[in-house]
């Protein structure tokens with residue numbers, strides 16, 4: 001098999017690298033990890049831009065392909081290492097569920113800046129913060145919890161009958177609240193905690209703890 005390389009970042013706080021790494025882990029694919037510091041030093045940035053155009057991490061390297069954008073990476077992995085060849089799925093088989101998963105991942109990639117600022121990923125993968133949410137953060141948290149409550153069935157700890165990569169992204173966003181002791185409905189908190197126990201997620205968490 002052509003070697004897969006994942007460029008990540010050495011601070012272990014990127015939700016986008018998290019997404020790409022969980023995707024590789026869930027597929028059960030061997031890959032080499034290359035870590036760059038954030039902000040990316042100018043010479044490394046120039047090298048990455050020369051190869052991937054967008055010099056940001058995550059970058060997946062597969063043969064001649066240098067691919068950025070977390071969603072493009074998971075879709076590439078899903079379409080290259082297919083379930084029909086025995087690889088676990090990343091996206092739901094059902095078209096409506098797949099559309100819903102993409103809707104959620106897209107929603108999580110736009111906005112939420114107040115919540116991100118108040119509850120950065122360093123407070124999920126590192127030390128929790130104790131400062132109260134700002135007005136903007138609180139309003140975004142309420143909207144996130146409204147959406148999550150509607151999307152997550154009360155009798156399940158995943159979005160659909162089978163796990164999908166949107167579960168990892170949604171759980172990470174929710175952990176910004178759960179891990180910092182902000183109020184979260186029981187069934188939504190149970191969902192986030194259950195997702196957090198997945199071996200693919202724990203692989204990232206363990207690496208973050210070891211940094």
Ligand SMILES: N[C@@H](CCC(=O)N[C@@H](CS)C(=O)NCC(=O)O)C(=O)O
Nearest residue numbers: 014016040056057058068069070071
């Ligand atoms: N939309 C991109 C976001 C990638 C991104 O912003 N990566 C950040 C780390 S979290 C980065 O590489 N920053 C370095 C820089 O901007 O120079 C994705 O989904 O992968």
